[in-house]
Amino acid sequence: MTETTNARKIAFATFVRRALDDARALRAWSGTEVSRRTGVSRQTINRWVRGDWASDPEAERVVAFCEGLGLDPAAAFTALGWDRTAGPRTAPPPPPMDPDVEALLRRLVDPNVSDAEKFHIRETIRYLAYRPTLPGGVRNRGKQAG
Template sequence: MASGKGTAQAAFARFVRRAIDNARAERGWTVTDLAAQTGVGRSTVFRWLAGDWHDYPELAKVQSFCVALGLPVAAAFRALGLPEAGSTPPRCGNDGPLEADIRAILERLADPAVSVEEKHHIRDLLRYLAQRPIHQPD
């Protein structure tokens, strides 16, 4: 059974592969050169290529990768299945406290100042909540 995450991993791996192939063809860069120029470690680049990640890649690293290679960050976000920066998410017609909470969580996950451990904890809690059975009141 294909999951959304597996699809995002494969799509992002293809995006990274094309970027590496283009950097090699246009600039003569190896993966080591690419890592040095983008500030993204070689092991991270290889994990991205293999689709070997459980949590989404750090957005700051994805941005650094794209900026150094002259690629649109929005293309990387699309490959990851994330909304594009600056896009307005669909509204439920209610801008109440729930919307503010969700917005705050999304901002923390995108904030490069928030530690990887904290982001992992947030994602674990969200997975738990998403998988909880829904109990209907009698």
């Protein structure tokens, strides 16, 4: 574990512990009540307090925890070291699609292609998608050297 990761865990654990202490002192809420009002399980909250998590907490759970306690989620994001000004992370673009697959997809949505032809395209795709994979030796048996 890197020092940065450890520091983030300690900072977030401190944030959660203080939030729980305030909930107990100001509102007389138990751990079960905090869990009920935030929608975050007691087990998850306990892991956060201990800093016992392998990957970052889900942002939705952090927001739910903060909103349930009347706290600004930005404080939790800061404790986690998340830069919320950078905007949402976008998923990488999908890999390029094979041109033949693209052509089949276009035919499936083309209103000028008959239902019968679309049926045959789908059946062929299903057959290819779910056919058993042959072992490597069997696949190359028909090829001859030279």
